[in-house]
Amino acid sequence: MQSSTPHPAPPRRAWIGLLMASLGALGFSGKAIIVKLGYRHGADAITLLGLRMLFALPLFLGLAWWAGRGRAALTRRDWWAVIGLGFSGYYLASFLDFAGLAYISASFERLILYLNPTLVLLLGWLLLGRRVGARQGAALAISYAGVLWVFAQELHWQGEHVWLGALLVLGSAISYALYLLFSGEEVHRLGAMRLTGLATSVACLLCVGQYLLLRGPGAIAQVPAAVLQLSVLNAVLSTFAPVLLVMLAIERLGAAVAAQTGMLGPMATIALGAWLLDEPLTTGVLGGTVLVLGGILLLNRWR
Numbered sequence: 351m352q353s354s355t356p357h358p359a360p361p362r363r364a365w366i367g368l369l370m371a372s373l374g375a376l377g378f379s380g381k382a383i384i385v386k387l388g389y390r391h392g393a394d395a396i397t398l399l400g401l402r403m404l405f406a407l408p409l410f411l412g413l414a415w416w417a418g419r420g421r422a423a424l425t426r427r428d429w430w431a432v433i434g435l436g437f438s439g440y441y442l443a444s445f446l447d448f449a450g451l452a453y454i455s456a457s458f459e460r461l462i463l464y465l466n467p468t469l470v471l472l473l474g475w476l477l478l479g480r481r482v483g484a485r486q487g488a489a490l491a492i493s494y495a496g497v498l499w500v501f502a503q504e505l506h507w508q509g510e511h512v513w514l515g516a517l518l519v520l521g522s523a524i525s526y527a528l529y530l531l532f533s534g535e536e537v538h539r540l541g542a543m544r545l546t547g548l549a550t551s552v553a554c555l556l557c558v559g560q561y562l563l564l565r566g567p568g569a570i571a572q573v574p575a576a577v578l579q580l581s582v583l584n585a586v587l588s589t590f591a592p593v594l595l596v597m598l599a600i601e602r603l604g605a606a607v608a609a610q611t612g613m614l615g616p617m618a619t620i621a622l623g624a625w626l627l628d629e630p631l632t633t634g635v636l637g638g639t640v641l642v643l644g645g646i647l648l649l650n651r652w653r
Contacts, residue, residue, distance in 0.1 A: 367602030370595040371611035377592030379618035382456035384584045385448055386627050393577045395448040400561025401570070401578065403444075403554035405585035410554060413594065414547030421544070431536050432545065436552030439529025444553065445560075446522035453515025455629045458504050460619035461497055461642050462519045467609070467649055468493055469527035477531070489649035496641025503634045543597055550593070609650060613643050 388398045424432070451459055468490050474480035482490075504512040529549075536545050561569075599608045616639055623629035 364603065367599045367608070368611060371599035371603065371608045372614055374592040374595035374599060375612045375615040376618050377588050377595065378612075379460060379615040380622065381584060381588035382451055382459050382619055383622045383626055384580050384588060385451045386456050386623075388577050388580050388584075389452060391574050391577050391580075393573070395445065395452060396561055396564055397569070397573065397577070398581065398584075399444055399448045399557050400565070401573065401581035402584045402589060403557035404561075405582050406589045407551060407554040407558065409585070409590040410547050410550040412547075413590075414544060414551055417541060417544035417547055421541070424540070424548075428536070428540065432540075432548045433552055435529050435533050435536065435545070436549035437556065438525050439533070440550050440553030441556040443522045443525040443529070444557065446518045446525060450515040450518030450522065453511045454504055454508060454519065456623040456627060457616070457620040457629060457635060457639075458500050458512075458516070459519050460616045461500055461639060462516065463523050463526075464612075464616050464642060464646065465493055465497065466523055466527055466530070467646055469523055470530050471649070473524070473527055473531050483652070485652040486649060489645045489652060491645070492648065493642045493645030496638040496643075496645065498638075499641065500635055500638035503630075503632060503638070507630055542600075546593060546597065610647065613647070616643065 385398055447459070447463070471480075471482060471486060471490070475482045501512070501516060504516070508515075533545065533549075540548070596608060596612075599611070603611075620629075620631065620635065620639060624631040
């Protein structure tokens with residue numbers, strides 16, 4: 351009888367997977383930096399999100415086509431699922447995230463989003479009745495203590511509007527956690543790459559439609575060249591490329607190892623925020639980050 355235990359990846363395959371996962375984490379970490387730079391050029395969340403998704407749309411349509419070659423056409427049920435998941439996991443999550451970044455630092459935003467595994471666990475408990483063990487609860491407490499520590503620092507630097515920014519980004523994280531919680535069946539039916547390509551394409555259309563509706567078709571002509579350039583970078587380097595790299599890394603390493611490599615993301619965001627945005631880098635921020643990362647690491651090990 352063949353063992354169901356997964357075989358370890360060959361050394362070369364593992365190293366390639368680690369490189370892909372690391373580059374994907376670094377790519378995701380740059381998104382908040384690019385958005386904050388866009389705000390400095392006078393753009394708002396609707397503009398930055400609309401342009402990002404406009405430039406990313408052809409890439410995700412291509413991914414959906416490539417991943418769907420030779421596979422069965424989507425049923426009506428599949429299309430409704432893709433639309434719902436695209437709305438929750440990519441459109442709503444992205445909009446709330448971009449809006450929240452107007453009020454909080456890039457490093458704090460990344461820490462809140464990194465709580466995603468804890469939110470999936472909590473939502474599974476609340477909505478599906480899944481059990482949360484004592485060790486998992488301890489891991490949750492460690493992570494949220496770290497976020498509260500950094501939140502206190504943000505209140506000191508940014509003022510009371512940090513509450514609004516934190517709630518918006520937390521809403522983004524919850525929206526994406528709901529996507530992860532309810533996408534399992536569609537991932538099995540369609541495949542992870544095909545579902546991501548389709549769901550993200552739906553989100554791109556929603557974001558572009560929102561931009562055209564609220565700003566008008568001619569508004570793009572008034573956008574500064576710097577914002578257009580930043581949006582192209584955001585679409586390619588911090589949206590499409592990291593999604594593809596992380597998926598390829600999961601194929602080579604498995605989800606658990608790839609997720610642990612993602613810990614590079616918050617650290618990279620903190621470093622880039624201090625370098626490019628002059629965000630304060632204090633022992634409180636570093637200490638809170640260590641608690642968040644440590645709690646997520648323990649949660650992954652104790653599942």
